Amino acid sequence: MLEPLISSERLQIRIDELAKEIQRDYGDRVILLVSILKGSVYFLTDLSLRLGPAVELDFMAVSSYHGEDQSTGIVQILKDLDTNIEGRDVLIVEDIVDTGLTLNHLRELLAVRRPASLKIACLLSKRAAKAIQTSVDYVGFEIPDAFVVGYGLDYGERFRNLPDISILRHV
Ligand code: IMP
Numbered sequence: 001m002l003e004p005l006i007s008s009e010r011l012q013i014r015i016d017e018l019a020k021e022i023q024r025d026y027g028d029r030v031i032l033l034v035s036i037l038k039g040s041v042y043f044l045t046d047l048s049l050r051l052g053p054a055v056e057l058d059f060m061a062v063s064s065y066h067g068e069d070q071s072t073g074i075v076q077i078l079k080d081l082d083t084n085i086e087g088r089d090v091l092i093v094e095d096i097v098d099t100g101l102t103l104n105h106l107r108e109l110l111a112v113r114r115p116a117s118l119k120i121a122c123l124l125s126k127r128a129a130k131a132i133q134t135s136v137d138y139v140g141f142e143i144p145d146a147f148v149v150g151y152g153l154d155y156g157e158r159f160r161n162l163p164d165i166s167i168l169r170h171v
């Protein structure tokens, strides 16, 4: 059962604002957007379409959930970047911060590769999010501490393709 939380219209408006903020901050520097598969692909698409020509894309897959709805704390690289990020302006594009474990780990992992800069854009942040919340540079929406799906976010690989974000109610 799905309870609507953020409509596709609100998503687009907010992503437009984020893109403007990012463009202001980076000026004409080339941004390497690092999308964390698979949850961030819709966000990556809509964000990058608004960022103009000075953008490159790369993808990374990590696993921290193992199909359940709770973080295990173990982050495993399933697919690494194709790009050497040394000296690059890297912006990690992620779907959601819950405990912050995934992003914390990713940040450490990429920082040792010596990028010129390393920032994080995250579409959603759970209000209860603890460890990392303050270190996310661009946050789309603060949401309640509920399990959400749609616009890339899944439950057991389902619901990613829904245009709105909804709260998944277990019945
Ligand atoms: P964290 O490590 O606890 O911050 O979890 C972050 C990762 O867990 C995200 O990249 C998502 O893949 C997944 N996740 C956390 N909360 C949700 C949710 O409400 N819906 C879908 N996936 C979630």
Ligand code: MG
Binding pocket: 036, 037, 038, 039, 040, 095, 096
């Ligand atoms: Mg994810």
